[in-house]
Amino acid sequence: MDAATPRSRTEITGGAHTPRKHDSAHKHVTGSADYIDDMAEPAGTLHGYLGLAERAHARITAIDLDPVRAAKGVVAVLTAVDVPGSLDISSNGSGDEPMFATETALFHGQPVFAVVAETRELARRAAKKAVISYEDLPHVTDVRAAMEAEYPLVTEPLKLERGDIEAGLAAAPRRLKGEMRIGGQDHFYLEGHIALAIPGEDDEVTVWSSTQHPSEVQHIVAHALGTVSNAVTVQVRRMGGGFGGKETQSNLFAAIAAIAAKKLNRAVKIRPDRDDDMIITGKRHDFLVEYDIGFDDNGVIHAVDASFAARCGFSSDLSGPVTDRALFHADNCYFYKDVRLVSKPMMTNTVSNTAFRGFGGPQGMLGGERMIEEIAYALGRDPLEIRKANFYGQGDDPEGRNLTPYHQKVEDNIIGRIVEDLEASSDYQARRAEIIEFNRNSPVIRRGIALTPVKFGISFTATWFNQAGALVHVYQDGSIHLNHGGTEMGQGLNTKVAQVLAEEFQVDLDTIRITATTTGKVPNTSATAASSGTDLNGMAAANAAQQIKTRLVAFASEKFNIPEDQVAFEPNHVRVGNELLPFGDFIKLAYQARIQLSAAGFYKTPDIHWNRATGKGRPFYYYAYGAAVSEVSIDTLTGEYQVDRVDVLHDAGKSLNPALDIGQIEGAFVQGMGWLTTEELWWDDKGRLRTHAPSTYKIPLASDRPKIFNVKLAEWAENREPTIRRSKAVGEPPFMLPISVLEALGMAVASIADYQVSPRLDAPATPERVLMAVERLKAMVSETEISGEDGADA
Amino acid sequence: MTQSHRKSIRFRLNDQTVELSNIAPDQTLLDWLRLDRRLTGTKEGCAEGDCGACTVLVGRIDSGLLTYETVNACIRLTTSLDATHVVTVEYLNRPDGALSAVQQAMVDNHGSQCGFCTPGIVASLHALWLAEPNPSEADIERQLQGNLCRCTGYEPIVKAAVDAAKTIPSADNDRLVAAYDATTQALLEFADGTGAIIEHDSGTTFVPANVDDLAEIYATHPEATIVAGSTDVGLWVTKHMRDISPVIHVGHLEELKQIKIDETGIMLGAGVSYTSARGALVSVFPQMAELWDRIGGEQVRNMGTVGGNIANGSPIGDTPPPLIALGATVTLRKGETRRSMPLEEFFIDYGKQDRQPGEFVESIFVPPLAEDVFYAVYKISKRRDEDISALCGAFHLDTDADGVVTSARIAFGGMAGTPKRAPRTEAALIGQPWSWETVQAARAVLAEDYQPLTDWRASAEYRMLTAQNLLIRFFLETCGAPARIERHPALAEV
Structure with a gap:
C-alpha cells in the first residue's frame, strides 16, 4: 500500500459504550418512520373489526349477526365456526383462551x-349492529372477591420456601401482619395493536404485526389456519x-386478520380503537399481598410468610410466570432467614392480564418494601436503616446471608455501594432532617422523602427462552445488513x-443497515421481553460477526501469506501485516476469493437452571441494581x-x-x-372497565415528572458475568425505582401521627387514597392534636 | 337564504391550496390527512383529543394577524378549516430540507424512543418555538399538557424545547415564517365574506358567513349540530359514531369571538376559545389562572370554547363554577330574539339546559369583582393537568368592616348532575364572622347542598370531604396562609 493511503481514524463512530442517538430518531421527528398503519396498503385491502361481549360473565344464548352482514360495506363476518384451525390463541398452549367466545362470555369486552x-x-x-342474547351468571372482578367466591386458579401456584417458617415467626422478638393492595396498569403504548395480513399462494400468509414476539404470532397464526409455521411469515x-403489552396480546389480532385474509384472498388490516384496545387486551396484574413478618428490635427480619394473590383475568396467559416473578422479587435486596412465599393466580371475570415491564417483579418487590416500611414505623426508625440492616451479604457470606428464597446465591451484590453513593450524593440525611422540621411547622402541606433500592433478576425464568439468533450479511461494497x-x-x-x-467489524455505525424483524430471516426467536433484548441479540449478532471475521482472517492470512495474528480489524480498515486496507476494498477481495460473507449467529445464556417443582435453582444469570x-x-x-x-x-x-x-x-x-400514583383501573358493578381511554386513565404528563430529576449511571459498575461487553439489561429494573415515590408519599402522610403509625398507603396512591390515608391517621391521633395541627391559628 | 354561499371550502395544506366541495360533515382532519392525502406522519393515538399524537398546526387570521395554534386533528372536523393553513409534521423541517430547530433538538436530546408520539410533540413544540422566544419550564409543560409520551419520561423533551429556543425563528430556518405574508394574503383571499354550504352523500355542512347568517340557518335547521371547537362533538363522531348532520360551524365567526372589557365587566362571545379568553379573564380575575391552564391540554384550549363548555351542560364543566360564583349571565339567541339569564339557571338538570330548538348561546357576561372581596377557584383531579375535574369549586365572599360575611356565592362542578350553587352553605356563612368556627359550621352544611356520586374519578366520600376541605383552604388563603402545592409558584402572578 502506498504512502497516500489514509491512516485509519483512531476510533469508529458509534461503537460500543458511546451515547449514540436512536437509529430512527431522524425519521421519528420528521414523521417518516413508518408504523404498520402508515404502510401503503395492498390494492383491495379490507378492514376487520371486533364485536365484543357486553356481559362480565354470561351464557351466550343467541348471536344474531344478520344485521351486521346487512350493514353497508360488509364483506364477511367471522365467528368461531369460521376458524379453520385451532380456536385457541393462548401463549402457553393451555387451550384456555378462545379467539372468539362461543357458549360463555368470561369478561366484559x-x-x-x-x-x-x-x-x-x-x-x-x-x-x-350485532344482537347478542345472554343469560347472566355471577361474576367477580376483584382478587379478594375471587378468593371469597372460591374461584379457581388459572394456573399452578408457586411456593418458595426455606428454613422453618413457623418456628422462625414464633421465635422472632416482634411480629406483625398486614396486607397491601397493588393496582394494575394499562400499557398505554401510544401505537395501539394492529395487524395487516397479506395472503400468499398455497397456504402462505405474511402478517405485519405490532408484536414483541414474532415467532409466537407465527406459531399462533399457523395453528389458527390449520397449517404449519413455514407457511407464515x-x-x-x-x-x-x-x-410487554405486545408480547402475547398481538396473537388475537394477527390470527383473525390472517384467517380473514386467507378466506377472502384479500389483504386484511385490523386496528382497534384505543378504547377497544384497552378493553380487549390484558394489563399488569393487580395484587393483594398478605404478610406475616417476624423481626427484632434492630429491625432485622427473621421470618417472612407472605402470599401474593393476583387478578389474572379469565385465562392463564402469562400469569404463571408473572406471579412466579413476583415471588422471585419479594425479597428485593433483603435476606429472609426463614421464608415462605406463595402465589395465588386467581381467575376473575376481567380481561386476561399479561406481561408488563417488570412482569410481576414490581408487585413482589413492592410487597417486600411494604414489609420494610411496616417494621420501620413499628420501631420508629427511618426505613433506610431497616433496609441496610437487611441487605444481602456479599460474595461468600460466611453467615449465609446471601441465599435467596429460591436458593440462588446472590454473588454480584453491589447494593451497599449504590445506596451509600446515592445517600451521599443526594444529601439524603440532611434533607430528611430538614423535611421533618418543615412538617412540624406546616399544618396543610407535608413533605416526605424515601430512598429505596432495587435488585432485579435478569433472564427468562422459562430457561429455553434464553436464546437468540441474528443474521448478518456483508455485501461486496462493504455495507452490512443486520437482522436479529x-x-x-x-x-x-x-x-x-x-x-x-460496528465494534466487532470496526466500521462506522452508518455502515450498518438495520432491517425489519422477520421470522423468515431469524427463526424461533424469543419475545423481546424480560429486559433481555440486548443481552441475547447483541451476543447473537456478535457471534455472526465473529464467524465472518474468522473466515476473513483465514482468507487474509492465506492471500497475503502472513500469520493470522497479523490480521486486525481497525477503524474502517483491515490491517494485513503492515498494510492498511479500507474495509470495503478488503471485502471486495474476499468476495472475489469466494469467501462466504454471511452468517447466522446464535447465543444461549449459560449457567442458568430452574426447577419449579422444588422451587430451587439459578433462574437468573445476574442481577441489575439501582436506587x-x-x-x-x-x-x-x-x-x-x-x-x-x-x-x-x-x-x-x-453501558453499551x-x-x-x-x-x-x-x-x-x-x-x-x-x-403507583395516578394510573387507576376502575371496574363498575357490572364488571365493565370504565377507565379505558386517556380521558379516564391518567398516565403521567410532562408536568408530573419530578421537578428536579437527577439520573446517573453507576459508572464504576461492570457485569461480573461475560455478558455483551459487560453491560447489563436496563429495560425493566429501573421501573421499580419509583417505589421511593410511594414511600415518600407515605412518609408525608405518616407525619400526621408523628411517624409512629405505618401509613399503609396502597397503590395507586391517587390523591383520594392519600387523603383517606391522612384521614385514617388523623382519626388515630387525639382530638387536641388534630386541632393543634389544623387549627384556626394556622 | 339571504346570504349567498360557496359550495366548497378552501384552505392551505402545507404548501398547497386545497378546495373541497364533496366532504362529509363528520370527516375528521386526521383521517382525511392519513387516508386521503397519505400524510401519515400525523398519528392516531386515542381519537379523543387526549394524547396529542395527532397534533397539527392550524394557522388562522386573528385580528388581522396570522396565528398558528396546535389542534388535535383526530377530533377536528375537516369542514371547519375554511380559510386556514393546516401544517403537518411533514412540512415542519427547514426550507432547505434540514431538520427544524425543534426537530434537531429532539434528536440531540434523545427526545424520541418509540417515536409514535413524536410528530405530535414536534408540532406542539414548534408552535411554542414560533410564539415564545424564551419559554419557561412552566410554558413548556403547559404546551405539552396535551401530548402523552409513554417512553421518555419527558425529561429529554423538555430539554429539547429549551434547546430549540436558542434558535430564533426566521425566514431562513422556518417555512411558516418565510411564507408568512404570502399565507396571510392567501387566507384573506379565502375569507371572502361568503359562507359555504357543503353537500355530501352523508349530509350537509353549513359554514355561515356571519352570525346573522348563523341565526337564519339555525332557525331553518333547528335539528343541526352546532360545532365550535369540536372538542365535544368530535368524540360524538369518533367514539359514539353518532350522526351529527347537518353541521353548522361557528368557530370561525368573528362576531362570536368578540371580547369586550369595560368597567361593567367582560363580555365573551360564545366562540371565544379558552386560549383567547385567557388573557382577558386572567387579567381581571387572576384567581382563575391556575384553573384556566388546567382545562384540557393546549390543543383543546385552542379549539374548545367557553360557550361550548356551557352550552353542552357537562356536570363537571370547568368554566361554569367560577363564572357562576362571579354572577355571570348567559345570552341566548334564536333568529333575532335574545334573552339572558343567570348562568346557574341555564343548567336545569343532568344533560338538560334551558335552550330551545334553534336557540344558541351567543355570549357570556361576567361582572367584575368588587374591591376587597375574596374570590378563589379550585380544581381537583386525579392527575393535575389535562384531566376532567373530580370536583371544581369556586368561592366568592364579601365581608364588612367587622369581618362579618355580607354575601357568599359558592358553586361546585362534579358534585351534582349540573354545576350548582350551595345555597344552604352560603346561608350558613352570611351574617356570621369570617372565622374558623364559622367555616367549621358551614363545612358541615355542604353535605346538605350536595349528594355527589361515586365514579372512576372519585368516590362520593372523597368528593364531599374535599369540597368541605376546600372551604378550609379558602379560609386559610384569605388569612394569608399557604394552603396548596404550586408547581410553578410564579404562574399565579400573571
Whole structure:
C-alpha cells in the first residue's frame, strides 16, 4: 500500500459504550418512520373489526349477526365456526383462551365475532349492529372477591420456601401482619395493536404485526389456519411502544386478520380503537399481598410468610410466570432467614392480564418494601436503616446471608455501594432532617422523602427462552445488513445491536443497515421481553460477526501469506501485516476469493437452571441494581401531591449506550411512578372497565415528572458475568425505582401521627387514597392534636 | 337564504391550496390527512383529543394577524378549516430540507424512543418555538399538557424545547415564517365574506358567513349540530359514531369571538376559545389562572370554547363554577330574539339546559369583582393537568368592616348532575364572622347542598370531604396562609 493511503481514524463512530442517538430518531421527528398503519396498503385491502361481549360473565344464548352482514360495506363476518384451525390463541398452549367466545362470555369486552368491511369505519359501524342474547351468571372482578367466591386458579401456584417458617415467626422478638393492595396498569403504548395480513399462494400468509414476539404470532397464526409455521411469515419494523403489552396480546389480532385474509384472498388490516384496545387486551396484574413478618428490635427480619394473590383475568396467559416473578422479587435486596412465599393466580371475570415491564417483579418487590416500611414505623426508625440492616451479604457470606428464597446465591451484590453513593450524593440525611422540621411547622402541606433500592433478576425464568439468533450479511461494497430476532419498540435495541456489530467489524455505525424483524430471516426467536433484548441479540449478532471475521482472517492470512495474528480489524480498515486496507476494498477481495460473507449467529445464556417443582435453582444469570431518593409534597386537605425531586443511581453494567440507558431509566421511572400514583383501573358493578381511554386513565404528563430529576449511571459498575461487553439489561429494573415515590408519599402522610403509625398507603396512591390515608391517621391521633395541627391559628 | 354561499371550502395544506366541495360533515382532519392525502406522519393515538399524537398546526387570521395554534386533528372536523393553513409534521423541517430547530433538538436530546408520539410533540413544540422566544419550564409543560409520551419520561423533551429556543425563528430556518405574508394574503383571499354550504352523500355542512347568517340557518335547521371547537362533538363522531348532520360551524365567526372589557365587566362571545379568553379573564380575575391552564391540554384550549363548555351542560364543566360564583349571565339567541339569564339557571338538570330548538348561546357576561372581596377557584383531579375535574369549586365572599360575611356565592362542578350553587352553605356563612368556627359550621352544611356520586374519578366520600376541605383552604388563603402545592409558584402572578 502506498504512502497516500489514509491512516485509519483512531476510533469508529458509534461503537460500543458511546451515547449514540436512536437509529430512527431522524425519521421519528420528521414523521417518516413508518408504523404498520402508515404502510401503503395492498390494492383491495379490507378492514376487520371486533364485536365484543357486553356481559362480565354470561351464557351466550343467541348471536344474531344478520344485521351486521346487512350493514353497508360488509364483506364477511367471522365467528368461531369460521376458524379453520385451532380456536385457541393462548401463549402457553393451555387451550384456555378462545379467539372468539362461543357458549360463555368470561369478561366484559371478550371478542365474540369479527366483521370485515371495505373501510375501517364501515367495519366499526357494522360491529355495533350485532344482537347478542345472554343469560347472566355471577361474576367477580376483584382478587379478594375471587378468593371469597372460591374461584379457581388459572394456573399452578408457586411456593418458595426455606428454613422453618413457623418456628422462625414464633421465635422472632416482634411480629406483625398486614396486607397491601397493588393496582394494575394499562400499557398505554401510544401505537395501539394492529395487524395487516397479506395472503400468499398455497397456504402462505405474511402478517405485519405490532408484536414483541414474532415467532409466537407465527406459531399462533399457523395453528389458527390449520397449517404449519413455514407457511407464515411475521414481520415488524418497529412498534410505537410495547412494554410487554405486545408480547402475547398481538396473537388475537394477527390470527383473525390472517384467517380473514386467507378466506377472502384479500389483504386484511385490523386496528382497534384505543378504547377497544384497552378493553380487549390484558394489563399488569393487580395484587393483594398478605404478610406475616417476624423481626427484632434492630429491625432485622427473621421470618417472612407472605402470599401474593393476583387478578389474572379469565385465562392463564402469562400469569404463571408473572406471579412466579413476583415471588422471585419479594425479597428485593433483603435476606429472609426463614421464608415462605406463595402465589395465588386467581381467575376473575376481567380481561386476561399479561406481561408488563417488570412482569410481576414490581408487585413482589413492592410487597417486600411494604414489609420494610411496616417494621420501620413499628420501631420508629427511618426505613433506610431497616433496609441496610437487611441487605444481602456479599460474595461468600460466611453467615449465609446471601441465599435467596429460591436458593440462588446472590454473588454480584453491589447494593451497599449504590445506596451509600446515592445517600451521599443526594444529601439524603440532611434533607430528611430538614423535611421533618418543615412538617412540624406546616399544618396543610407535608413533605416526605424515601430512598429505596432495587435488585432485579435478569433472564427468562422459562430457561429455553434464553436464546437468540441474528443474521448478518456483508455485501461486496462493504455495507452490512443486520437482522436479529429482537423487536424494536423504542428501547433502542436496534441501535445497540448495530453498535455491537460496528465494534466487532470496526466500521462506522452508518455502515450498518438495520432491517425489519422477520421470522423468515431469524427463526424461533424469543419475545423481546424480560429486559433481555440486548443481552441475547447483541451476543447473537456478535457471534455472526465473529464467524465472518474468522473466515476473513483465514482468507487474509492465506492471500497475503502472513500469520493470522497479523490480521486486525481497525477503524474502517483491515490491517494485513503492515498494510492498511479500507474495509470495503478488503471485502471486495474476499468476495472475489469466494469467501462466504454471511452468517447466522446464535447465543444461549449459560449457567442458568430452574426447577419449579422444588422451587430451587439459578433462574437468573445476574442481577441489575439501582436506587432512588424521592421527595414529595402532599396537601393534607385534598390529597393532591407533587414529586419535588428525584435522584437515581442505577447499574447498567458497562453501558453499551449511556444515552439510551439514561433514557430507559428516566422513562421507566416516570412510567413506574404513574403505576403507583395516578394510573387507576376502575371496574363498575357490572364488571365493565370504565377507565379505558386517556380521558379516564391518567398516565403521567410532562408536568408530573419530578421537578428536579437527577439520573446517573453507576459508572464504576461492570457485569461480573461475560455478558455483551459487560453491560447489563436496563429495560425493566429501573421501573421499580419509583417505589421511593410511594414511600415518600407515605412518609408525608405518616407525619400526621408523628411517624409512629405505618401509613399503609396502597397503590395507586391517587390523591383520594392519600387523603383517606391522612384521614385514617388523623382519626388515630387525639382530638387536641388534630386541632393543634389544623387549627384556626394556622 | 339571504346570504349567498360557496359550495366548497378552501384552505392551505402545507404548501398547497386545497378546495373541497364533496366532504362529509363528520370527516375528521386526521383521517382525511392519513387516508386521503397519505400524510401519515400525523398519528392516531386515542381519537379523543387526549394524547396529542395527532397534533397539527392550524394557522388562522386573528385580528388581522396570522396565528398558528396546535389542534388535535383526530377530533377536528375537516369542514371547519375554511380559510386556514393546516401544517403537518411533514412540512415542519427547514426550507432547505434540514431538520427544524425543534426537530434537531429532539434528536440531540434523545427526545424520541418509540417515536409514535413524536410528530405530535414536534408540532406542539414548534408552535411554542414560533410564539415564545424564551419559554419557561412552566410554558413548556403547559404546551405539552396535551401530548402523552409513554417512553421518555419527558425529561429529554423538555430539554429539547429549551434547546430549540436558542434558535430564533426566521425566514431562513422556518417555512411558516418565510411564507408568512404570502399565507396571510392567501387566507384573506379565502375569507371572502361568503359562507359555504357543503353537500355530501352523508349530509350537509353549513359554514355561515356571519352570525346573522348563523341565526337564519339555525332557525331553518333547528335539528343541526352546532360545532365550535369540536372538542365535544368530535368524540360524538369518533367514539359514539353518532350522526351529527347537518353541521353548522361557528368557530370561525368573528362576531362570536368578540371580547369586550369595560368597567361593567367582560363580555365573551360564545366562540371565544379558552386560549383567547385567557388573557382577558386572567387579567381581571387572576384567581382563575391556575384553573384556566388546567382545562384540557393546549390543543383543546385552542379549539374548545367557553360557550361550548356551557352550552353542552357537562356536570363537571370547568368554566361554569367560577363564572357562576362571579354572577355571570348567559345570552341566548334564536333568529333575532335574545334573552339572558343567570348562568346557574341555564343548567336545569343532568344533560338538560334551558335552550330551545334553534336557540344558541351567543355570549357570556361576567361582572367584575368588587374591591376587597375574596374570590378563589379550585380544581381537583386525579392527575393535575389535562384531566376532567373530580370536583371544581369556586368561592366568592364579601365581608364588612367587622369581618362579618355580607354575601357568599359558592358553586361546585362534579358534585351534582349540573354545576350548582350551595345555597344552604352560603346561608350558613352570611351574617356570621369570617372565622374558623364559622367555616367549621358551614363545612358541615355542604353535605346538605350536595349528594355527589361515586365514579372512576372519585368516590362520593372523597368528593364531599374535599369540597368541605376546600372551604378550609379558602379560609386559610384569605388569612394569608399557604394552603396548596404550586408547581410553578410564579404562574399565579400573571
